[in-house]
Amino acid sequence: MYAGSLRNQPAPHSSCTSYWIAPDSPDWGWRTEIQPQENGELVITHYGVTPEGLEWKGVETVYQRM
Numbered sequence: 001m002y003a004g005s006l007r008n009q010p011a012p013h014s015s016c017t018s019y020w021i022a023p024d025s026p027d028w029g030w031r032t033e034i035q036p037q038e039n040g041e042l043v044i045t046h047y048g049v050t051p052e053g054l055e056w057k058g059v060e061t062v063y064q065r066m
Contacts, residue, residue, distance in 0.1 A: 012036060016049070026051035030058075040065050 013034040018027040029049030036042055042063040047055045 031055065 014031060016029055016031045018029045020027050028051060031047045031049055033045045033047075034042070035045070044061045044063070045057060046059040048058045049055050
């Protein structure tokens with residue numbers, strides 16, 4: 001699995017990884033956005049990415065100060 005930072009993205013930080021399902025299949029991707037919120041929360045969102053570039057939200061976690 002390869003991970004790299006994506007520039008010119010709307011989130012303060014976005015990175016993408018790619019992985020293969022089988023030796024003869026195209027790579028799939030997994031993109032992660034990390035967004036600090038003005039209210040002190042930290043939102044981390046993970047997106048699945050098809051070989052064609054279509055994205056869907058896989059997991060979103062919201063961290064809050066206690």
